[in-house]
Amino acid sequence: MKIAVVRETREGETRVALVPELVGKLTALGYEVAVEPDAGRHALLADEEYAEAGAAVDADAVSTADVVLSVQPLDPSTVRRLRRGAATISFLPVNQERGLVVDLRDVGATAFAMELVPRISRAQSMDALSSQALVSGYRCAVVAAGMLRRFFPLNMTAAGTVQPAEVVVLGAGVAGLQTIATCKRLGAVVRAYDVRAAAAEEIRSMGAKAIELELETLEGAGGYAREMTEDRAARQMELLAPYVAAADALITTAAVPGRTAPRLVTAAMVEAMKPGSVVVDLAAESGGNVEGAVAGEVVRIGNASVWGGKNVPSSMPGPASRLYAQNVVNLLTLMTKDGAFAPDFEDEIVVGSCVTHDGAIRHEPTRAAIEGGATA
Structure with a gap:
């Protein structure tokens, strides 16, 4: 299975969702890892460092990926490039991004929001809000x-x-x-x-x-x-x-x-x-x-x-990216079984952080706001 790391495009965002030293953690789980060119440039991480760590540098990584990693929510054009059934992991402020949630639902993506990871002991290593608040x-x-x-x-x-x-x-x-x-x-x-x-x-x-x-x-x-x-x-x-x-x-x-x-x-x-x-x-x-x-x-x-x-964490993109990437890798590890991305929807961490899955909005407050007729 393939993981893609996108280059952030939102103004002022300098972080990256995966750092080279953690590529090996994902390949050890059985994944192929690909990063878009210059994905880590603003965090002072060169494409060559990713390649040396075992990742491919691929401008079209998103379209063939099973899981797409980013810091900020994907832009709509990137969402349209996702293959049906692909998963995304990012920050996804559902109240401000309702239109994007609808897009993710409509393309059949499984979207996980890092800010919705439950604040329970078992999920502390996946708590990106806390790691970025530290920065x-x-x-x-x-x-x-x-x-x-x-x-x-x-x-x-x-x-x-x-x-x-x-x-x-x-x-x-x-x-x-x-x-x-x-x-x-x-x-x-x-x-x-x-x-x-x-x-x-x-x-x-x-x-x-x-x-x-x-x-x-x-x-x-x-x-x-x-x-x-x-x-x-x-x-x-x-x-x-x-x-x-x-x-x-x-x-x-x-x-x-x-x-x-x-x-x-x-x-x-x-x-x-x-x-x-x-x-x-x-x-x-x-x-x-x-x-x-x-x-x-x-x-x-x-x-x-x-x-x-x-966007204060972006003023320190190196440490902020490393902390965020470790949170993401920990969440991915939880959702990986026998070398495949296989989230267990009986797990409270998986359920709590899931926004869309299988053509439906799974985060109930967001579903009620969107499908109940509320406007963004």
Whole structure:
């Protein structure tokens, strides 16, 4: 059976779905591997490296493949080249890509979405959302340190003492905890907040101080926070305002896949920050935690520079690709039996991540939205 790795075509995407060092894992399972020319170029991976690892370099790899791997969803023209019954594995944000889901259904493709892999212990090695959040969290800390025109760490010199920067992190999931850890390694004083009860201990384990507000916690399914009411959101903003105002750098990382990011910080809160302050909003692409943040841009709000994240993992394509590729290989291994791609639709990981199969939409919320007449 043949696996094809496509060259990403969406603007700004620099990752690749398979790296040369993992080609051998797939050939050992019994697959032939082919990559489109220049598939790894933006991640600084040459075609020759893939060839040396045992992959073919083939411009027409998709049309004969049993399984097609990508980071971003395939474009419609590529979907039309799939042979009937072929499978795709990629990120596939179903709420934003309903037209593509219909195309995948109509060509008879079996499509798996990496963001739908269940958040269970057995699937941790396949959790691409977490692996990419790790990259994003690190990058956010580095961006904040680079934009802030002062030291992150304490410096004691003969000329006097330079106080450390004060950093506030909102959101303590995978990205938030990596942000905290990186800011701490850079020497900043870090305070952090998350609406989940378990997060306070995780924040402290990273060496930061947990901000504790007198509010109910919001534990949700799959390790994510559940949605808060307008009253609670307003009260939370009121209680967080003094911490934001005192920060040299504010980094926000709160997001839930497939939903609009929660608004945590108003423009008025940012305007109360000190001259030269920096705000980094990782969730800008999904609506933003910070009012006024713009994905892919740096805007000025009051005295602060506000950086809006856009496809942040692609700013570090090498490590992001390697982590993502390992997630994909682990998922493929689960779905391989006796050298053939044979997903077990009794397995909760397979069922949970499947969007289309055998001419039908299998992801029930998406099926209801599309076939129930909802528009994209």
